[in-house]
Amino acid sequence: MRRELAGPLAPCAWPAGISLTSYQPAMAEAVHQLLEAGYRQGGGQVSALATWRERFERDPEYDPQLCFIAFDAQGLVGVIQCWTSAYIKHLVVHPRARGQGLGRALLLHAFSVFQQRRERFVDLKVLEDNHRARQLYDSCGMRLVRREPVPD
Numbered sequence: 001m002r003r004e005l006a007g008p009l010a011p012c013a014w015p016a017g018i019s020l021t022s023y024q025p026a027m028a029e030a031v032h033q034l035l036e037a038g039y040r041q042g043g044g045q046v047s048a049l050a051t052w053r054e055r056f057e058r059d060p061e062y063d064p065q066l067c068f069i070a071f072d073a074q075g076l077v078g079v080i081q082c083w084t085s086a087y088i089k090h091l092v093v094h095p096r097a098r099g100q101g102l103g104r105a106l107l108l109h110a111f112s113v114f115q116q117r118r119e120r121f122v123d124l125k126v127l128e129d130n131h132r133a134r135q136l137y138d139s140c141g142m143r144l145v146r147r148e149p150v151p152d
Contacts, residue, residue: 001134001142003122005115010140012108015100018077020109023067028053030076031069038092044127046090061085068109070102080106086114088124091133107140 014020023031032053035046046052056062061083070078070093077097081090088110093103114122126133128147 001124001126001137002145003111003137003140003142005111005119005121009111009115010108012105012112013101014105015097015102017072018097018102018105019071021069021071023064023069023079023081025053025057027069027076028057031067031079031081034076034079034092034094035090037094038090041095044130056081059083061087066110066113068106070097070106072097078102078106080110082110082114082122086117086119086122088122091124103136104140107136111140 029049032046032049035052039045047055063084066082066084068080068082069076074096077094079090079092080088082088088107091103091106093106111122123145124137124142125148126137128134
C-alpha cells in the first residue's frame with residue numbers, strides 16, 4: 001500500500017498517557033516481544049530475537065530515529081519500524097492499547113517525518129486478510145498499488 005505525501009496531512013492525536021521515543025538497542029527484547037505478539041494475531045511472522053536484531057540494526061536502511069516506540073505507564077505499547085527508503089516495515093500496538101488511536105497516531109507520525117524528509121510517498125506491505133490493519137491504512141489515506149502472492 002502507498003500513501004502520497006503531497007499536501008497537508010491529518011494531525012497526529014496521541015492517546016492520553018502515551019510518550020514517544022526512538023529505538024535504542026537496550027529496547028530490542030521488548031520491541032521484539034511486541035512484534036511477535038502482534039504477528040501472532042495479525043498473521044505474518046518475525047524472526048528469532050538474535051536474527052531480527054542483527055538484520056534490523058545492520059540493515060543499510062536502518063536509522064534508529066525512524067523506529068518510533070510508544071510507552072504508557074505500564075511499558076511499551078506500540079512500535080512503528082521504518083526504513084530510510086520511506087518504507088514501513090512493522091506497525092504493532094499492544095492489545096491493551098488497541099482501539100484508542102495509537103496505531104493511527106504512529107502511522108500519521110511516520111507520514112509526517114517522511115514528509116519533512118521530502119519523501120514523495122510511504123509504502124508498506126500488509127496481508128490481504130489482515131482486515132483490521134487494512135482498515136487503518138485505508139482510513140489514513142493509503143491505497144493499494146500492487147498485489148503479490150504470499151509464498152508458501
